[in-house]
Amino acid sequence: MVDLIKRAKELIETSTVKVVIGYEQGTANKTRALFVEKAEDADKLMFDSRCVQNLAAYVTKREVKEKGKMAITATLPVMRSIIQLASEFQVNDNNLLVLGITPESKFIEFGNLVEVETFVHQYTIEIDARNKEMLDKLEKMSPAERWKFWIDELTPCFKCYACRAACPMCYCHRCTVDFNQPQWIPVPSHELGNLEWHIMRAIHLTGRCIDCDACYNACPLSIPLNLLTKKMLEDAKEHFGGYQPSLKGGHLMSTYKPDDKENFIQ
Amino acid sequence: MAEFEPKIVAFVCNWCTYAGADLTGTSRIKYASNVRIIRFPCTGRIDYMLLLKAFDEGADGIIVSGCHPNDCHYTSGNFHARRRWIMFRSLCDFTGIDTERIKFSWVSAAEGAKWADIVNATVTSIRELGPYTDYKKVAKYPEKEVSHG
Amino acid sequence: MNIDKRLVRKDSLEKLFDILKQNSKTIYAPSSKNGKISFNVAESFSGIVTEYVQTSQSSKDIAFPRTEKILDYSKNKEGMSVKGTDLKNLPEVILWGVRPCDASGIGELSAIFNWDYKDEIYNDRLSRVTVFGFSCNKSDEYCFCTSVGGNPGNTAGSDILFTRLGENGDYLAEILTEKGSLVVSMSPDLFGKAENIDKEKFLAEVPVRFNHEEIRVKLDKFFESKEWIEQSLRCLGCGACAYVCPTCACFDVQDEAHGKSGSRVRCWDSCGLSHFTLHTSGHNPREVQSQRWRQRIMHKFSYMPERLSVYGCTGCGRCSRACPVDMNILEHLISIQEVTL
């Protein structure tokens, strides 16, 4: 990642950006986010297959944003998140520069978000084989079996909201669960509160989730909550020709076609 | 034991289905009295969460109904709603929520008879399904002591 | 003080398990789900996980459940009837396989729930629990019990502390309390004589990484430090650290209504979440993550020692293991110790 480090240094030295968000070696063989504000710190930047945290979660974090223009080390999932965030007016060319890393681990710098979008659009979002298998398995179950599966999986959730915190798309200052007038979702962690929280999370991410698995990776209990958003992704493919983040906006769930097909409305 | 009377909550739009239900009444068409109607400006306003809240509070079935496509008072509210229902219904089904208990329909202001049919059919099918004990068990959390862990 | 030390054969543990079950004890022991280990009701001895440095979640759930009822109410014609939660029918619990850092955390929780006002709900639950501590034969890079006054064979908080004497070996059982003796009296044959056993050489090595007294003194003048901002920049503000922590006791009180009746519950809350301190007016005394991170560390290493005479950290390292963004508390405490004011 010599190129990345070199470019990060230049960007800081020339004051093109105030902070470069990247990965550094963490503790116990983990990697973690690094915020480079001084050129000499750029030497700590690194990249390898362990760098799976979706750094796009930081571009909407108040304390990071307040630093000024950002550059972000972006793998394909991060780029997708950035495009989705841009289409929701959370970032733009004036406050964000993308230092891309291709799926082949090559450094690639983008001049603007349109170039990022073009790059991103070369790839479709595909659900990995293991999860695909899990989805198929669940779909073959009876509703009662699925109900049992999800109650079993979701009941251990203690609602730490790590899934929400790690998700780049969960940037709302006040999440639905934080509303108490009305109290949409019960605050305590119990069967009902957990079930409703996870259903709500999934539906709010439908048409926005780029399938980076940040939520699953963040979960301290490894609850397979990403299956919910993966299912929505599959459905989007089935009903609306798939989902691909786009600067043009026109989100899956905020648009419609007069000839959308369904088979359940009487 | 008395026969099970399902509780049905109907989320309907002001302009078509509510007016349609009104017509059912003024036309003196009799239909099942199990339904509690909640009027919304538009089906586009019906939040996902409202459906879950209805089950929380003990509904056994839900009817969601609005204007036919192209008839929305606000031009496209029902188109938006339709798209959301497609996804939300699938998500509910995926989590094991009984989607047989959520009926979607288009009922115009002129379709008083259709409204009666929808309600009657829903009541009949929910009566067959029985009370929604799965959800109630989960929602009635306070009834049982919290177990450790 | 002379501790009653006994030798328990490794194959006697299963017998002990069965005897406890026969005596209608509910046994909570580590079990694995989705690759994470937590305390659950153990139906069979074979389901108990033994090879772990630390469980993903602490055992505090037993005395301080994530969600617990504190009262029931119902509205009726005459007005209102309210009934406090009835804990009489709680089962007698054996908490099996607790690491010393968790067991000693009970002392810290108790300090919070019993300074000044005594929290009967907590005490009631705790009074039904017998703690079987298991010393650590292994540790990892997250462990730092020795830096906060603990050690891998710490007896604090356990009613019986088991120490495995070598790989696949028998167990030394230290009977520490009345509750512990009661267990021994149920199955005296299983607790044999133990002579001249030095458990120390079987314990994991956990190096001392910082001086907690020094940190407490330093924190007194550390409130305005920039270090908080730097450390918390990558923190995303979830509650994972607090919820896996054996000593975090912050909670919320919520009402849950079902028509004319319902209940009031107490449930876990976390100082890391942005709405924790938010006033209804919109004012928030801890507006940014650095303030919330500061609260977490100050509470454990400055406020608690000062107000309750205990540290709010047992060095179990769970928060660091659970953190999705590698906020490593050990690393941060060391840097607090090293940074010059």
Next chain:
Amino acid sequence: MMDNLYMPYLMRIERITYEAPGVKTFMLKFVNEADQDKFSYKAGQFGEYSVYGVGESTFCIASPPTRKGYIECTFRQTGKVTNALSGCEEGNIIGFRGPYGNVFPIDEWKGKNLLFIAGGIALPPMRCVIWNALDLRDNFKDVTIIYGARTVKDLVYKDELKDWELRKDVKLVTTVDPGGESPDWRGEIGFVPTIVEKIAPSSKDTIAIVCGPPVMIKFTFPVLAKLGFTDESIYTTLENRMKCGFGKCGRCNVGKVFVCKDGPVFTLAQLKELPDEY
């Protein structure tokens, strides 16, 4: 039945008074007389008021301990619980647990002048002390009350303000923010700190009790300092979000100080020791 710490007393709403837009006062009586007998509190303490099925909310006891048999609370409709309270009617039953927190050291103030400065909805915590002092009027020398609100409509306890105005042994100054006056307004016009400066009460042998929105407090303290008040002679109350009220839930602390246990009453000298986290 064993009571736990979180068990509220059942209280019947005896009387509801409309004070100002969104602001109401409830007079509460204990449903069980036995509860009434064992209940006692002092000026400055607070409690947790609850609407069953909605939740609990923290505010002060607004009536003085010198008046037995009931307590009063005054609240503004802002959040979930206060909205629900606002929907209650006379005769309804709500929950109350308390009293919690420390107290105004009224006994130590014997023989001194008292200066009360309040803004907006912050009169209720002070009203408890004011009436407590007035009920023991002989214990104190001059009593001055300076009270301001945004508009005339927003002044709370309008009837009591009239009482105080008519009393010979109380000096009452009311003020409204510029633009908030009505055509028949006879009081002062101006922000509370400005009016304090204008009235310039003597600091000699005087205790100042200040309650109000943060911005009012911030600008009033320097004025008092200029008038010669020491930090030890200025009292105020803090508020923070609370759930338990007795030092366990972990959210009201300012540094190592629990507002619920060590407060809510603080002297300015004590406040200055606290980190800026409230």
